[in-house]
Amino acid sequence: xxxxxxxxxAELGAQLVQMVKDYTRHDCDLVANEADxxxxxxxxxxxAFLMTQLDQPGTDGLRLGGSFSELFPGLQTAFLPGYSRxxxxxEVANTKVxxxxxxxxxxxxxxxxxxxxxxxxxxxxxxxxxLQMCCLNASDxxxxxxxxxxxGFVYLRGGQIVHAxxxxxxxxxxxxxxVAWGAVEFAYDRTxxxxxxxxxxxxxxxxxxxxxxxxxxxxxxxPRSRTWAKLRGRTA
Numbered sequence: 001x002x003x004x005x006x007x008x009x010a011e012l013g014a015q016l017v018q019m020v021k022d023y024t025r026h027d028c029d030l031v032a033n034e035a036d037x038x039x040x041x042x043x044x045x046x047x048a049f050l051m052t053q054l055d056q057p058g059t060d061g062l063r064l065g066g067s068f069s070e071l072f073p074g075l076q077t078a079f080l081p082g083y084s085r086x087x088x089x090x091e092v093a094n095t096k097v098x099x100x101x102x103x104x105x106x107x108x109x110x111x112x113x114x115x116x117x118x119x120x121x122x123x124x125x126x127x128x129x130x131l132q133m134c135c136l137n138a139s140d141x142x143x144x145x146x147x148x149x150x151x152g153f154v155y156l157r158g159g160q161i162v163h164a165x166x167x168x169x170x171x172x173x174x175x176x177x178x179v180a181w182g183a184v185e186f187a188y189d190r191t192x193x194x195x196x197x198x199x200x201x202x203x204x205x206x207x208x209x210x211x212x213x214x215x216x217x218x219x220x221x222x223p224r225s226r227t228w229a230k231l232r233g234r235t236a
Contacts, residue, residue, distance in 0.1 A: 001115050003028040006037045006052035033058035047072040049114045054081040062188045076114035076123050083136045089204040092129045124183040135159045135203040141190035147181040155194035161203045163194040171198035179210035
């Protein structure tokens with residue numbers, strides 16, 4: 001499996017590459033910025049895993065991820081944001097977002113999942129992972145979430161969630177609905193403004209409330225068969 005890491009700090013980037021080479025059997029290259037990554041892509045026929053800085057001089061990680069997804073079908077993407085891990089309000093299992101200090105074991109686990117997923121798997125992120133990353137990055141614009149035939153939009157201004165829409169809901173109810181979807185494909189456009197403002201709660205309180213409600217709903221509506229749930233857990 002071919003990997004590419006995009007990091008402007010040559011020392012840290014080299015450490016990440018060495019970790020991949022030490023603990024996996026995959027090929028891994030390092031470039032410093034978005035332009036170098038696109039040059040790299042022109043001379044390579046495959047790339048299965050891209051790990052890129054999110055928002056640094058010379059690199060827009062979300063834009064680069066979109067470009068690479070068009071060039072390399074089945075690509076899995078991970079992001080290295082500029083905020084610290086201590087700033088995160090919610091921990092997400094099977095994360096693909098790695099703030100510093102970078103959790104090497106979590107990175108290796110993400111690479112292993114990408115390998116096991118195969119070449120045609122969608123590039124899925126947990127809704128909370130995406131929204132927390134965009135909020136902590138003080139992003140503006142719109143995030144589109146897609147789960148099968150369901151689609152929703154979350155609008156950001158300066159890292160705050162100001163509006164959300166799904167097929168049948170808006171505002172905070174729409175955020176609760178998209179969080180319940182779990183793993184989704186997403187797209188981001190920083191140029192799209194919110195059509196209205198329906199949410200004033202802080203983003204972290206909003207997401208914590210949505211996650212709490214999702215958990216309460218799961219507890220209130222457990223699977224009909226405990227045996228089925230146990231077997232599914234073993235094979236998932």
